[in-house]
Amino acid sequence: MKQVKTTGLSIMRNEELFGIAKFVCNEVETNFPDNPEEGINPLAEPRTSLINSFKIFDDYMNQPRTDSITKLCQEYDDKRTKAWRNSYDYTVLMNKYPGGNLDNYPQEVLEIYLKYGNPSSLSQTEKTSRLHNLLQDLKAYMAGLLENKFDYKPWLDELERCEDQFEEVEHRRAEEKAKIEVGAVDKARKDCEKALKDFLDMVNVVVKYQKTTDYDSFIDNVNNYISRQLAFVKSRSTKAQNKKKEEETKDNIDEKLPKEE
Numbered sequence: 001m002k003q004v005k006t007t008g009l010s011i012m013r014n015e016e017l018f019g020i021a022k023f024v025c026n027e028v029e030t031n032f033p034d035n036p037e038e039g040i041n042p043l044a045e046p047r048t049s050l051i052n053s054f055k056i057f058d059d060y061m062n063q064p065r066t067d068s069i070t071k072l073c074q075e076y077d078d079k080r081t082k083a084w085r086n087s088y089d090y091t092v093l094m095n096k097y098p099g100g101n102l103d104n105y106p107q108e109v110l111e112i113y114l115k116y117g118n119p120s121s122l123s124q125t126e127k128t129s130r131l132h133n134l135l136q137d138l139k140a141y142m143a144g145l146l147e148n149k150f151d152y153k154p155w156l157d158e159l160e161r162c163e164d165q166f167e168e169v170e171h172r173r174a175e176e177k178a179k180i181e182v183g184a185v186d187k188a189r190k191d192c193e194k195a196l197k198d199f200l201d202m203v204n205v206v207v208k209y210q211k212t213t214d215y216d217s218f219i220d221n222v223n224n225y226i227s228r229q230l231a232f233v234k235s236r237s238t239k240a241q242n243k244k245k246e247e248e249t250k251d252n253i254d255e256k257l258p259k260e261e
Helices: 014-030 044-061 067-094 105-116 124-143 153-179 184-210 216-256
Strands: none
Touching (some): 014 044, 014 184, 014 216, 067 105, 067 153, 105 124, 124 153, 184 216
């Protein structure tokens, strides 16, 4: 009598266990013996539990990922940093302008920049605060001018535009992070893993007790799928161990090499 393999599930990554659970649920729908018309079906309850827990796991696995929005935030953070650098460099350059009468405008604008310093190396949160205050002072200064003598306003507008874009994307990132409950994915995975193992264990009990071959096709398909996943996990583990050994060997060789005086 054939038996389903139920070992090795706990070492799977979330995506791998999810794939196995999805495969088993599909097999239950398409390649599983019909329920008996009479008597108690011992597989009914664990089957329902598996399907329900998989649906919950599926919901959490399909929640929005923050990786893409974080990358977008960095992209817009770089843009606002570049906009600050360009506007600052232009102001410094116009302080050396050799022709025309610019009064003290470039110098006064430069003093505002120097007041807040270079924000390039700050964290995104600190940079947002620093640029917000800088922009408020620059806009207030420009609003009091009767004319824009050294054509600075386009640079100010560009800096403000880049800052607004970053804050908009940052707001979206905060919203997406809030949608992910802390620890919820891990709990959903554990519940699904338990339901999957309970169901497969019960299939083995039914097969052994009834001495039936009705589940052979289901068992073969599931075992083949799980075996492929376990082979992949083993290969990944072997590669990781080999890489670790290579690094340890290299470290040992480096230690034995004569030190330069």
